Amino acid sequence: MTGKDAYLKVENLTKMFGDFTALEDISLEVFEGEFVCFLGPSGCGKTTLLRAIAGLDIQTHGRVEQAGKDISGLPPLERDFGIVFQSYALFPNLTVHQNVAYGLVSRKTSKPEIDARVAELLESVGLVDQEDKYPAQLSGGQQQRVALSRALATKPGLLLLDEPLSALDAKVRIRLRHEIKALQHQLGVTTIMVTHDQEEALTMADRIVVINEGVIEQVGTPQDIYSRPVNPFVADFIGTMNFLSGVAGNQAQVRLGDIELTTNNCPDGIQKDDPITVCIRPEDIATRGVTPDTENAVPTVIETLEFLGSFYRASLAVQDAGETTIRADFSINLVRDLDIKEGQEFTVALPSDHIRVYGEIFTHADDLI
């Protein structure tokens, strides 16, 4: 992406509601044709940022630039975007056709042209035969598609989606993820989507912007964010993560109680004996062919085995690390082959490539979302 000029630039954006700072010093770039997700727990300021970009609630400080033009203070009418809200905001008294054509009618487009454009859009979202229905006569998923078609009808340079899928039930939601992504890819329209659902962000986005309490925590590709979270918040918010408190040892060493681990990811500036947090994902824990000589081998006792369909989630008690529990994923095969049972002793390894170390103490909060 480097080298190209960003299509949308947000610079040092701050938004205050009275004394409350909803967004603080946000800077980010979105490139042409990109699909970017704003991801964060609810109330973190995602919608506020989206509305600032749209000009619906203009920021207190900072710049917004779109297609090389400073739009910081412009009203929404003078910006170039299409938007889909969580509620869809479809006009209930207009038919599907009228809704989709709504933005075209005032543009001196001829009637046949409008009809053709509406037909084309409805075709691409699979709603051709629903043209004359009213929104109330459609299912949630269909309403969502109408809202999307309406937003795209005027060929905006930027598509903004605010939690577009959260009002739908799980099955429809997963199908629409793919549809939206495919449509976006086909049209090549630069898109920003707000969501609090990490899975949605991971499956749809080209890049994810993780936001927490009004500040950006990390920007990166889904793989990046998942495998190299820059801080415990991101690590915790995305996917499942073990948080183990320990102290820094010599060089690339960390200590959890009596256990010494080697790591490749120790951040700079950490001195020996500093308190640290060691993170590893349950699926990254090595379970097969581990001997006491394997790097970072950890003897454990299996406390519980929870069957989760395609795998087991095991809780492993680590006595040597001071009564810590680690969650690890055991494949069905493994459990079957080795006849693993609760209460059994079992040695796993924490591969040094997958261990992440943070120089701060993090108390895991399960109810962050």
Add this chain to the structure above:
Amino acid sequence: MAPAAALGIVRHKVSSEDWIMRGILGAIALYLLVAIVLPLYALLSKGFQDKDGNFTGLDNFTEFFTTPALSQSVANSLTISSISTVIVVSLAFVYAYALTRSCMAFKSLFKGIALIPILMPSLLPAISLIFMFGKQGFLTFMLFGNEIYGPIGIVMGEVIYIFPHVLMIILISMSMSDGRLYEASQSLGAGPVRTFFTVTLPSIRYGLVSAGFVAFTLIITDFGVPKVVGGQYNVLATDVYKQVIGRQDFEMGAVVSMVLLVPAVIAFAADRIIQRKQVAILTARAVPYAPTPSPRFDAIMTAYCALVGIVIVGILSVAMFASLVKFWPYNLSLTLANYDFSLRDGGGGDSYFNSVKMASWTAVIGTCVIFTGAYLVEKSKGFLAGRAAMQFLVMMPMAVPGLSLGLAYIFFFNHPGNPLNFLYHTLPILVICTITHFYTVSHLTAITALKQIDNEFESVSASLKVPFYKTFWRVTVPICVPAILDISMYLFVNAMTTVSAVVFLYSPDTALASVAVLNMDDAGEQASAAAMGIMIVLTAGGARLLHAVLTRGLARRTQAWRKR
């Protein structure tokens, strides 16, 4: 990028759309300023002046409170209003209880009957009372030698006139209370009496208190009933009229109407506070209560409603009958002579058409202005100071009694220095006054409807580059048609029946039907007064009927997109 620029507060570019919104909002605010704030100021300052316009401090008030004839009215008004309030709230409560908690038959009929008095000017039930209980009345014996003219008549008239207003408030709060509480209470073995005191009463207490305040305000500021049956018993409302029309003492009229303003403002403030509390209760998910049949209870409730219904229908029938006979009660042969208003004093036949004209203009212009204002207050962005000011302005009319408003208009518009002086004694000023008088309730109706519309329509519209007024016209207005019809019906019916505000403002050319009722009654032409009253009832009833037909038809035509 210069860091200094990044730190500065972003200047919003105000779009031409915003200017249009602000312009219209400003125009409506200006209207309210001219139509309520400035007149009220003129009224208040008049109370501190002598006849020549010199500032005299509290002299007028001292005079008011030291003149026994005047200060007695304060006591009289409070007494009458308190007694009537207690009676009407109790009666309406049982009636509402019957409608919501029993399985009696004919519920919608009884509800319809109870609403009849809304269609009457308050003068009409009072005139009926005189036909029934006056010197030649056929029920006079029931008063055991007491006179209908005086407190008895006022209380009876007010109770009938206010009944539907109070009933509606209590009905709303009753139909909102949670049915699950009743099931819980019964499953815990509580008998009906205990359930009544532990569930029913607490759940509607705000509704009852609110109904009480509304009743008290309506009664103490009502002028029609005491004018007709008050006799020698003076109340504040009739005093204002007497001071201004009878004695041409405008300063004392201003003082009395300011005294009248006090209970109205207090009741208004209290009611607002209570409303806010009630809303908090209502937002909780409630399951409607479904009554179970109980033959004895249902029979008692039917009997009670029938009794109240007979009184209301009786009041209307007596007025109608008296208007159709030659000479009540001596010559009961039927005639339409009383409906030939051209022969009568105090108004003539034009007054009816003036009223219809005035009410139609009020409904049309009032609905447009009020709905547009409500829309801009509710949906426009930014311009916080302007919207906050507007929110304050729209609540003011509710706290000002009609008589005070009318008098305030004299002072303001009849002032020789006022460039709007040309409006005085014209039909437009009657329209302005009436729209203003009934502004608040209409505004709140519009706000309620607008709050149910998705707030993002304006955002979507802006993103599609469609100006807000197009979306207002194509989407917001069609969605709100039921509320718009409600508002125009409310304005029309009230414009037909109101007396208090317009009684100071009409001219011989713009006499109104309701005022004609007053003047014909004054002139001793009670049969014609009743006839004109019936004309008003029929017209207002016709408007209601039309409203019902339109609402029905509309619901059928739009059911495809309206979610039920």
